[in-house]
Amino acid sequence: MNPLESSPPIRLLLCDDHAVVRAGLRALLASTDGIEVVGEAGSGEEALALAARVRPDVVLMDLQLGGGMDGVTATRRLTSAPAPAPAPAPTPGGAEGSGTPGPRVLVLTMFDTDADITRAIEAGATGYLLKAERPEELFAAIRDAAAGRTALSAPVADRVLAQMRSPRPVLSERERDILRHLALGLGNREIARTLFISETTVKTHLGRIYGKLGVDTRAAAVAVAGERRLLLP
Structure with missing residues (x-):
């Protein structure tokens, strides 16, 4: 049966x-x-x-x-x-x-x-x-x-x-904030004003983001973050 x-x-x-x-x-x-x-x-x-x-x-x-x-x-x-x-x-x-x-x-x-x-x-x-x-x-x-x-x-x-x-990169909440603003097309100065931090701090975070995502440009960082859905809540 x-x-x-x-x-x-x-x-x-x-x-x-x-x-x-x-x-x-x-x-x-x-x-x-x-x-x-x-x-x-x-x-x-x-x-x-x-x-x-x-x-x-x-x-x-x-x-x-x-x-x-x-x-x-x-x-x-x-x-x-x-x-x-x-x-x-x-x-x-x-x-x-x-x-x-x-x-x-x-x-x-x-x-x-x-x-x-x-x-x-x-x-x-x-x-x-x-x-x-x-x-x-x-x-x-x-x-x-x-x-x-x-x-x-x-x-x-x-x-x-x-x-x-090879685990996916873990971004801090601040790094996610900066990436979200990058995706909106904001520059470093605008991001600094929006998040109430200095431009130097923004640049420091961007360097860390690039390193974690294995990229070297803003556009590439946004593209990789979107592909891996790292910006979802």
Whole structure:
């Protein structure tokens, strides 16, 4: 007997702001046994509300959700909040009883930057998959996530290992302030006035920022900070 036929299907909630993508995923997932799509959300806010009602085992989460709450924030909210009162029958990915952990979150995205991966994992994502993966890899990742096992696309796993070998730079709050003003196009004198510090102090901080980011120009510093999402709150 197929082991998938002897246990309840994995309850899956889709969260992607593109209706066509959700429809494609639903059709794709209908072709495999043991996975049941129990809801679709087009925003982070909608995903939170639906998850409270349908109690999925796994949420398949996009990171970029247009306006409103992004996928990382929704992931953090889903994985940190206790689940609501239990449904009559237990589900394969969760435990019975009030106060049980929320659903597993499996990120499915086009983006594989170091910053995106780090933020998603820090938010509590069980796995991180790229949309270019084959259907079989997606099915396996959903099953792994439901069982509490980490699921990473091969390119993502490579980047995670690279980050561990060479951690991303840590900027002080003052350095972040200066970078934010650089991104707005302000010069040293304007930054000094805005932050109530001297131009010499601004230059000193810029030197440290350049060293941490491995750059030697203002434009490059802003570009690298944007790529790594170092300026996000």
